[in-house]
Amino acid sequence: MTDGMLELIRTRRVIRAMSDRPIPLQDLEKILEAGRWAPAGGNQRVVRFAAVRDPKTLEVLRQVSPGMLQRPAAVIVLCLDHEAIRANEISERDPVLFVDIGTTMQTMLLAAHALGIGSGPVTSFAHEAVRVVLNLPRDLTPELMVCFGYAEKGARQPLIRGGGAPRVTWQDLTHWERYPQSLQS
């Protein structure tokens, strides 16, 4: 991994205030292609992308998504394809399905950041309403939305948990090798 890639990972932030500047179609296609290259459990591709650029559709999507604080120039709805899940004999309760949603999301967030485009995931939306708005086939369930747009100046600062506490470091999150026996309950 190059330092440039590490820098992209370090500097990406969730953007909650976006300008109305449109995103070039070619850039959205690059983000979609990046999503295609995301790691997938068993390389069984069960995530589908519903990409939306139409302003009116975006506005209605926003109206049924209480967690969508930004006004994005584009949204990619990550859906699970239950026909593919059945065809691959994957349990509907297999957590790998949501791991796949997560890896796809993160890959898209980083691709957008590499292109200078802001992004932010949204999980708080009325699923059945989104199904209706997008005319989703019955076998597709919307699981997560990724909003894209150029960051507006003066965007709201990220929420920092812990007040003035120092940022969490990777060391805070990591334990090397086996945990001590004393931590066994």
Added chain:
Amino acid sequence: MPESPGVLTEDEAVELFAYLLTSARTQLDEPPDYASMRLLTAAESLRDRIAGRVSPEVAAMLEATVAPSSFAQEHVNDFEAYARSLDELCAILARNLVARAELEGQADD
């Protein structure tokens, strides 16, 4: 009380209605304390839309009840402070409502 002017367009009313109804559903899957944030967001959204169209008295009430910018941080980091801040806003609101309704006597501070 003077006749109330219309202060929301139909589109604005529909947007707020959709936000509240869909929040009722999404809240079932979210942490209970998110409900307060969602309602506050709805209140702020309503204020933003009507602020320039209301009477001077209501405009003053809206101005007096603007949530501090620290609200979101308080919500996740100091829930008691968040509750106190909301209590203060509610008290300010109540005093304004009492005055607006021209109730007899003074509102308690």
